[in-house]
Amino acid sequence: MTDTRTTPPREAPPGARPAAGRRRGALRTYWPHYLAISPFYVLFLVFGLVPVLFSLYLAFQHWDGIGDMQFVGLRNFEFLVKDSTFWLSLYNTFVIWIMSTVPMLFLALVLAVLLNSKVRFTSFYRIAYFIPNVTSLVAIAIVFGAVFSTNQGLINAILGWLHIGAVPWLSNEWTIKLVIACLITWQWTGYNAILYLAGLQAIPTEMYEAAKIDGAGPVQTFFKITIPQLRPIILFTVVVSTINGMQTFTEPQVLFGGNASINPNSGGPGQAGLTAILYFYREAFSNNDYGYGAAIAWAVFVVILLFTAINWRLVQRRDKGAA
């Protein structure tokens, strides 16, 4: 994400900086500028940087939030490595991420290509596709829960009408993940399609004309021109989907999270919808195990970094292979 724009050279405000006492002089001259940008930095310091450092410290403590902290060294992380529930939550997160990201980005690309073919009513389509992305996730998770409900749901009603037996969507290990993945796909496909469309519209038409003159067919043009030209935006959407997908929380929390502290099945039957961040939330805020919660948060952060790096390389390499 680099700023490719070249900014025009700007005049320095009046009052050139004195050679001596540069720092104090700068502060005297530029105090309005520092004041103007300060709110973000003050807030980031108080609610961002200090908390992040504090959570690193917490990961080596045992603390319930009320009593005294107790230094436990690496014990939180030792426990984490052996904690089968943590690994299950990572596995769930990963499976849901694959099940949602692959169809989501594929469909988004298809929609964007269709929208880019000089069709009428484009702005109507764009709005219709974007609306899911601005919708309350809590509300729509509830609606999906109702649609996929075993006894009252629309899907099973239709299946019953076609004389197909009811599917227990929200209690089977795989269909639980499928429902969550459907929800994510529904909410983000349009958003990604709009981004791809922006990328498609930025490809100069001369490139396509040149390809036509060279005798390239539509498929060849798509893979030799469209995809390489879209590379930065594809990379962007893959990175954003990875970061969002690894932090999936609200969908399973609303669908299955009720009474998380008492319910051993939080995350749905068999904990099949227990994502890493939902597990973090349960340990930290339902079981008040702040030290362990912080350790989980850091572990998930490392996983996100790792996955993002892997995806980044995959997208770039595949592109090199195609070009």
Next chain:
Amino acid sequence: MTSTRVKKLALHLALLAGVLISLFPFYWTAVMATNTTRDMYRTPPKLVFGPELFSNIARVFENIDFMGSLLNTVIVACCTTVLVLFFDSLAAFTFAKYRFPGHRALFGILLLTFMLPAQLSLIPQFVIMVNIGWVGTIKALIIPASANAFGIFWMRQYIQGAVPDELIAAARLDGAGFFRQYWNVALPVIRPGLAFLGIFTFIGAWNDYAWPLIVMTDPSNVTLQVALSQLNTSHNTDFSMVMAGALLAIAPLVVVFAVFARNFIADAMKGALRG
């Protein structure tokens, strides 16, 4: 029919299928919210609107403090939006149009903050809120969100293109100081950019769930999203009532979005190309 017309028709059919999937959940929410729960049990199910909307909404009002949580959400979303617009545009204006010692490093730090995922700071943030006595108050929702890196980054890109340097130079010649240059010169010109950032922030604040769920510890004083989630867990046998609640939570935003959508999407697309 010529082959191009057949192609066009097929194209529209494909696109309309997408629209159908996109919009069907809204239609179905409305269907469920206007019928009784018993209608949902029927085979085949009822697929059209019914007359029960107001009785369903009445039960929502009986079961949760809908108006109280709506008021909280409206206050949080409005205050956050106003503060973000002011702080972000002021900082963005400064970064876009002025050079001052350290401006490059400071902007680099701002970009780095994008990388920190929210859950890393959640526990300590909560501890801080407990210690300064903000737990359970909407201050805890508004203040930490009142300036953000995305908004400053996006507005900076926007201002670089939207505010001509000559305009600022002219204002300076007229004796306008820094804040007057921002208020009188930049602000009037960047209104379309503010509209985008404002809608974006408002929608985000309206739909926010994880942080309000953690920090609004008094179950009787929450935001709309948390109240809706409570309604879902405590009354999940009364489907149509829960759906009426969902409808009430979705509707205002969809209306706001539909009004501003055209420009909003265009701006979002421009932002993507810069990113």
